[in-house]
Amino acid sequence: MQRRDFLAKATVGAAAAATLAACGKSETPPAAAPASSPAAPAAPAVHGALPEVKWRLTSSFPKSLDTIYGGAEVLANRLRAMTGGKFDIRVFPGGEIVPGLQALDAVQQGTVEMCHTCSYYYVGKDKTFGFGTSIPFGMNARQMNAWIYYGGGQELLDEFYAGYNVQHFAGGNTGVQMGGWWRKTVEKVADLSGIKMRIAGLGGAVFSELGVVPQQIAGGDIYPALEKGTIDAAEWVGPYDDEKLGFYKVAKNYYYPGWWEPGPVINFFVNKAEWAKLPKEYQEAFQAAAYEANVTMMAKYDHQNPIALSKLLQNGVKLQKFSDEILTAAYKATQQLYADEAAKNPAFKKILTAYDKYRRTENAWFSVAESRMDNFLQSQT
Secondary structure, eight states: OOOHHHHHHHHHHHHHHHHHHHHHHEEEOOOSSSTTTOOSSSSOOOOOOOEEEEEEESSSTTTTSSSHHHHHHHHHHHHHHHTTTTTEEEEEEETSSGGGGHHHHHHHTSSEEEEEOOOGTTTTTGGGGGGTTTTHHHHHHHHHHHHTTTTTTTHHHHHHHHGGGGEEEEHHHHHHHHEEESSSSOOSGGGGGGGGEOOOOOHHHHHHTTEEEOOOGGGGGGHHHHHHHHHHHEEESSSHHHHTTGGGTTEEEEEOOOOTTTTOOOEEEEEEHHHHHHHHHHHHHHHHHHHHHHHHHHHHHHHHHHHHHHHHTTTOEHHHHHHHHHHHHHHHHHHHHHHHHHHHOHHHEEEEEHHHHHHHHHHHHHTTHHHHHHHHHHOOO
């Protein structure tokens, strides 16, 4: 090994160790998981004299997207199994009760008892909603689980969501997403000017600083908008869902990574009054079922995405990576967005402070064994 290479690698390792050491001085590991976190993915069967409960769940997703929509079905099916059918949740696809992007409003107003959606769909109400799903250059799926279940994230989010009359539970994750489908290639920041793009969450606000015109469109409406030229680019999730939606038929450039969605959590929101009515046994069963929905969605996507990507490449899709110029500009714009919002929004500042501290600790750890192992194996494939 050349001395120069060794010093470079040693510097990276030392920086990670220093970050971990600094974080460790101010962090006290929790003695146990938060009460809101289930200890296992399943719970004892609940029967006996408990009441029958019938809820309606409105999803933000079409039924055709079996994995992301299916998270709600996992929850409902497991609850029926654990309660002998006494706790029955009926799942409705986006649009059957209310439009997909109004799912949270329906729960908040008591139109339905709960929904399955993405918190960042509602950043128009308050940018703090972004933290519940994903923020640009934020934590990945495993890190988000660690933050929510053990790092105080659940409590911070529940404090914020209480102002909207809802209780939150993690209900799935897609893993880091792709950067979407583009009609033309983009290499420089200047290439982004005037592009109309379907994009959710705070990523749209960042892209707008780079010249993109963001559009908020529900999943089921993206294809016709892209086909008709109403939009020039669109992001959804990743290969499995994107192949199902057929985006490759109207836009061949498939970009990566989706820097605005490194680990997006799909959310269960429950009306607080309805949650309070549930017997304790049902609340425990619900949390266990939500835990299972959260874990299995990520596993299913990890299984399906490489298969789907292979099919897309066979259909002439061109994989494109965002240039360092675009990524760097997006990162700088992101940091400015966070600083500006924190200066005027106390709720955003409170969660950002805790979130960013936790993210730095997690990234320092992931940069050691995890990163080295991944990079080596990928170089051998």
